[in-house]
Amino acid sequence: DAGVIQSPRHEVTEMGQEVTLRCKPISGHDYLFWYRQTMMRGLELLIYFNNNVPIDDSGMPEDRFSAKMPNASFSTLKIQPSEPRDSAVYFCASPRNRDSDGYTFGSGTRLTVV
Amino acid sequence: AQRVTQPEKLLSVFKGAPVELKCNYSYSGSPELFWYVQYSRQRLQLLLRHISRESIKGFTADLNKGETSFHLKKPFAQEEDSAMYYCALGGGSNYKLTFGKGTLLTVNP
Numbered sequence: 001d002a003g004v005i006q007s008p009r010h011e012v013t014e015m016g017q018e019v020t021l022r023c024k025p026i027s028g029h030d031y032l033f034w035y036r037q038t039m040m041r042g043l044e045l046l047i048y049f050n051n052n053v054p055i056d057d058s059g060m061p062e063d064r065f066s067a068k069m070p071n072a073s074f075s076t077l078k079i080q081p082s083e084p085r086d087s088a089v090y091f092c093a094s095p096r097n098r099d100s101d102g103y104t105f106g107s108g109t110r111l112t113v114v
Numbered sequence: 115a116q117r118v119t120q121p122e123k124l125l126s127v128f129k130g131a132p133v134e135l136k137c138n139y140s141y142s143g144s145p146e147l148f149w150y151v152q153y154s155r156q157r158l159q160l161l162l163r164h165i166s167r168e169s170i171k172g173f174t175a176d177l178n179k180g181e182t183s184f185h186l187k188k189p190f191a192q193e194e195d196s197a198m199y200y201c202a203l204g205g206g207s208n209y210k211l212t213f214g215k216g217t218l219l220t221v222n223p
Contacts, residue, residue: 031209042215043158043200048208055208091158095209102148102202103211105158 004094006106013113018080021109023092024073033103034067034077037089046090049075082113116141118203120214127191128222135186135217137175137201146204147177147184148211153197161199162186171195191221 005024013019025032033048047057052069060067064083069075079086089110093103117140127133139145147164161170164177164184175186184201201214 033210035213043213045210045212048210050208056210096160102150102160102163102204103158103209104160107157 004092004104004106006090006092006109008109009107011109011111013082013111015083015113016081017113018078019082019086019111019113021077021090021111023075023077023106025075025092026094026104027073029094030072031095032069032075033093034075035091035093037091037108043091046077079111082111084113087112116203116205116212118201118212118214120199120201120217122217123215124218124220126220126222129193130190133188133191133195133219133221135199135201135219137184137186137214139182139184139201139203141182141203141205143205145177145179147175148202148204149173149175149184149186150200150202150213151197152200152216158200191219193221193223195219196221 007022030051034046036044036046044059046059047067048055049069065079067077089108091105091108093105096102096104119138121136149161150158151161152158162175173186173188175184177184198216198218200216202211204211
């Protein structure tokens with residue numbers, strides 16, 4: 001298993017542009033989590049899915065943020081329009097197994113909005 | 115509500131010195147505690163789980179339900195331990211983890 005795969009690794013975009021971040025979770029897991037990491041706030045849970053359905057999106061900061069999981073092997077996080085304060089590292093994560101053994105994280109997407 | 119507090123944002127020690135990274139939690143149910151480590155610009159990696167009571171890279175952590183703490187300890191710090199450390203709390207059936215804000219550990223030569 002290749003683990004959790006995120007793309008792109010780095011994204012630099014201009015303010016106002018649309019940004020799409022992608023995640024391929026570990027196959028066979030029903031849950032997928034999106035986190036945002038900043039120096040000021042640490043790791044914040046944005047949204048998580050179960051069986052491709054969004055369960056809790058209360059962490060999504062604004063309507064400019066949206067996330068989808070069209071199938072069990074793919075999820076996207078979209079920001080439209082992007083703003084400089086959205087600059088952060090965005091991680092997605094899958095549970096390691098069926099037990100409560102924590103997550104496997106992707107390598108993250110470092111987003112810079114200028 | 116779940117809450118994790120890591121009171122130290124930065125911690126600096128010398129090589130060979132003992133290190134303790136503090137973590138306190140708030141949770142009404144049966145907690146599951148984890149420590150994650152993130153080396154410079156890398157992904158977060160699971161370091162320890164309280165249920166396994168293991169020692170990884172010389173680190174240990176004991177869950178103290180009375181003090182609602184899960185402090186991470188190592189008797190002799192190494193330079194390669196320099197990293198960001200996150201304490202995380204779970205416990206529900208939804209695999210959701212709540213993370214502390216992290217502690218940046220620097221081990222000086």
